[in-house]
Amino acid sequence: MKTNIISLAFLLLPFLSFSQVGINTSAPQAILHVDGGKDNPVTGAPSIAQQANDVVVTSTGRVGIGTITPTAQLQTTGNMILGTAALTNGATGYSTIVRNNTTGELRTASSSSGNSFIFNYVTYQVNNVNGDAINNFNTNINSAQYTLIITGSSFITSNGGGLSNSVTGTFSPKNIYAYQNAGTWRLLADYRGGSTADGLNGSWTIYCLVINNTFMNSLGTVTSNLGGSSNGSATAPAGL
Incomplete structure (x- = not known):
């Protein structure tokens, strides 16, 4: 019995000493190291190409697939495939994942307020x-985190009156x-050159789309000089 205990101790000694387990590799680089392709060197770390078929679990609990040095709780160097799932049907409690x-x-994806939706819709009355x-109507929406786009609007006075121009009887197009x-x-929002026909104050209804800037890519300003012509073209914005 004593002999068996001693033999077992010698078998466990490498694991107790190094606390590393290697499968298909004699030189594990982590707590658990699986060399799927059996192509790692006898000693030392495998090359980037050799790591492509490796899986490791580090001492900090990180899992690497295709890499022996994961920098997150789970890291893979290849693509991932997700199976199909039932539709959310508008159910709340779901977030958007970004890379x-x-x-x-x-x-x-989220803002400092914790909002994880890509698109948000709001109506200002x-x-x-x-x-x-x-x-200058301040929405207090953070412009560093969101982009606000006006999708529509309407205007009416308190008694349903219209607009007029005291000089020409007409008014300039809506500027919003x-x-x-x-x-x-x-x-x-304004009708330039116009005023309410009945002299009353009015009300604006402004419909806005608010987009999380995580998903926005600013393409800058495209400037063109048509030289007095009504026709022209521009180069495609850089970044598209």
Whole structure:
């Protein structure tokens, strides 16, 4: 019996000494190291090509697939395949996963407020404005984290009256847009050269799409000079 115990101790000694287990490799580089292709060197670390078929579990609990030095809890150097799943049917509680193009890291998309939705929709009902004009309406939406796009609008006075111009009897087209100022999105809405026909203040309804900037790519400004012509073209924006 004593002899058997001694023999067992000698068998366990390598694992107790190095605390590493190698499968198909005599030189494990982590707590658990599987060399799927049996192509790793007898000693030393495998090359990048040799690691392509390796799986490791490190002492910090990280899992590497295709790499022996994972930098996250789970890292793979290849593609992943997800099976089909039932539709969410608009159910809440789901987040969007995004990839850092520099590190390859996957994360849940969110803002500082914890909002994890890509697209958000909001309607601003702005009442009792100065005639028909909104010059600087602060939405307090962080312009560094979101892009605000106006998708539609309507205007009406308190008694349903219209607009007029005291000089010509007409008014200029509607001028409405969102702009950034002091780190937030602002709204401007106005009928330039026009005023309410009945002299009453009006109300704007402004429909806005708010997009998480994680998914936005700014292509800058494309400037063209048509030289007085009504026709022209531009080069495709860089980055598309």
